[in-house]
Amino acid sequence: MTSSAARETSSRWESQRSFDELGRPLRDITFCVVDLETTGGSAEGGSMITEIGAVKVRGGEVLGEFQTLVDPRTEIPAFIAVLTGISNAMVAGAPPIESALPSFLEFAAGTVLVAHNAPFDVGFLRYFAEQQGRAWPRFEVLDTAKLARRVITRDDAPNCKLSSLAKAFKSGTTPNHRALSDARATVDVLHGLMERLGGLGVHTLEELQTFSSRVTPAQRRKRHLAEGLPHAPGVYLFRDERQRVLYVGTSRDLRSRVRSYFTASETRSRMGEMVGIASSVDGIECATPLEAEVRELRLIAEHKPRYNRRSRFPERVHFVKLTREPWPRLSLVRRVLDDDADYLGPFSSKKAAEKCLAALHDTFPVRQCSDRIGRKPGGTSPCVLAEMGRCLSPCDGSVDEATYAAVVRQLRDTLLRRPDEVVEAINAKMAALAADERFEEAGVHRDRLAAFVRAAARTQRLSALTRCPEVVAARRExxxxWAVHVVRHGRLAAAGVIPSGADANGYVVTLRASAETVGGAPGPVPAATAEETEKVLRWLESPGIRLVTVDGEWTCPVGGATRHLAVHDAVNQSRLSLVPFDDRRGLSTVHRPAR
Incomplete structure (x- = not known):
């Protein structure tokens, strides 16, 4: 082969590879542009479809059209009839939605659905498919209204209504609130948007779906950084010119996710700044999504990238500790020691740890001072807490060792097994305060109780797994x-996927032999960060898991804190959903957008 022929072959190969890496070319996509006319704005509220119109196009060529009136089996409101020109007489004898919808779905099969204000039209279609017990096809959906808002300026059109865009792009059809006419106009708008975006380097469906004007041309030119990354789960690291890690992320598809940073689905200004600095992207392919998530956590903790906001400082945690000494007490500590003490945590914030500590002190009158007290105390004046009845006051000899030890045993049992005493005591206190209309004080105790219940549940779940020297589990993907994970003392030690046709038992034996050696350590999270162990736990507790081997006893107390979580989670979710009267930004109304 001559050198020129070799260059030509190489050039063709590079061109083919770049199309594959950048996505599906728009010229090869078959679009089905659909429009509906209805009796109102909400299918759930009883509105019905009166007309379906659709146009199928590919490469700028019309492949077919679909149009049918639909009998709504109800009166069409007068104002709707005036708007659309569809009267009761016109739909009399038309097919019902039970016949019209299957015909449309057959027409649209294998296409990308397009609509102007797509949530409205697609929402109606999906609703009636569900009512008929039909499986909704996995259509990809493109919304020309959403795309236009990213592209069109005030100089182009006064707004992004279909009528305004059709005029701006000189559509051959004027929208008139009839389904097929509006679908034809939407086709012209779609082609106009595609032509304009083609000049900005948008040539694939993926780029069209995710385009945003907030992503600069300079960012788009860096999309070559995604080349060479596999379509596989893994971790990616953005680096600057000095090879410093800027950002660490994870994805089930490395190439698609990294490419999205340059084709506009990622529009956070912080990420745009990061992409502007980045000069390279490294990808680490992982056997399973769980391995990718764990590697991401470990790499963030190692490199502490400036553009990652979470998980950078796993060492900045707090624990509530029940000490082992003649007169035990509760204290707030930053790390777990091998001192036979009992620990609750870890807490990601000191504030949450303090709330939990307050809940325990509200229930158990153990001492709160940090003084060293011998086995035979005495001669010290009682503190204010003792005078208030909130401390047994061992410092002045007010309590004997056996009585104090009995309270400590109850406290230890509450931390490790049954939280009921704290739950009942604080619930009673909240009820009394609420009865006196002291709601703010009751709220303080509610937050303390929630902090304790969450911490106790977390500690019990993490401790149960970290006590096990090894757990091997599998799940069919x-x-x-089958994806297989080896977990040792709560730390992911190995991950793999059994190849098709391979001996499963032999594969698991080999995976265990090659797994990381993990030693036990004191505390509820001895061998990994709490965040890593919780990710592992979520996978182990997911549907379809099969335990292959369990070395040790993996159990949580039946009367543990987890059973109290649902109430506190529901209360917290309810509080988050409230919108202050002076802040209406979170409220929205449901209506059919203007065309």
């Missing part, structure tokens, strides 16, 4: 293969 969507592709039919």
């Amino acid at each position: 969507d592709d039919g293969r």
Whole structure:
């Protein structure tokens, strides 16, 4: 082969590879542009479809059209009839939605659905498919209204209504609130948007779906950084010119996710700044999504990238400690020691730890001072807490060792097994305060109780797993293969996927032999960060898990704190959903957007 021929072959190969890496070319996509006319704005509220119109196009060529009136089996409101020109007489004898919808779905099969204000039209179609017990096809959906808002300026059109855009792009059809006419106009708008975006380097469906004007041309030119990354789960690291890690992320598809930073689905200004600095992207392919999530946590903790906001400082945690000494007490500490003490945590914030500590002190009158007290105390004046009845006051000899030890045993049992005493005591206190209409004080105790219940549940769940020297589990994934994970003392030690046709037992034996050696350590989270162990736990507790081997006893107390979580989670979710009267930004109304 001559050198020129070799260059030509190489050039063709590079071109083919770049199309594959950048996504599906728009010229090869079949779009089905659909429009509906309805009796109102909400299918759930009883509105019905009166007309379906659709146009199928590919590469700028119209492949077919679909139009049918639909009998709504109800009166069409007068103002709707005036708007659309569709009267009761016109739909009399038309097919019902039970016949019209299957015909449309057959027409649209295998296409990308397009609509102007797509949530409205697609929402109606999906609703009636569900009512008929039909499985909704996995359509990809493109919304021309949403895309136009990213592209069109005030100089182009006064707004992004279909009528305004059709005029701006000189559509051959004027929208008139009839389904097929509006669908034809939407086709012209779609082609106009695609032509304009083509000049900005948008040539694939993926780029069209995710385009945003907030992503600069300079960012788009860096999309070559995604080349060479695999379509596989893993971790990616953005680096600057000095090879410093700027950002660490994870994805089930490395190439698609990294490419999205340059094709506009990632529009956070902070990420735009990061992409502007980045000069390279490294990808680490992982056997399973769980391994990718764990590697991400470990790399963030190692490099502490400036553009990652979470998980950078796993060492900045707090624990509530029940000491081991003649007169035990509760204290707030930053790390777990091998001192036979009992620990609750870790807490990601000191504030949460303090709330939990207050809940325990509200229930158990153990001493709160940090003084060293011998086995035979005495001669010290009682503190204010003792005078208030909130401390047994061992410092002045007010309590004997056996009585104090009995209270400590109850406290230890509350931390490790049954939280009921704290729950009942604080609930009673909240009820009394609420009865006196002292709601703010009751709220303080509610937050303290929630902090304690969450911490106790977390500690009990983490401790149960970290006590096990080894847990091996497997789950059948969507592709039919089995993902296997080896967990040692709560730390992910190995991950793999059994190849098709391979001996499963032999594969697991080999995976265990090659797994990381993990030693036990004191405390509820001895061998990994709490965040890592919780990710592992979520996978182990997911549907379809099969335990292959369990070395040790993996159990949580039946009367543990987890059973109290649902109430506190529901209360917290309810509080988050409230919108202050002076802040209406979170409120919205449901209506059919203007065309």
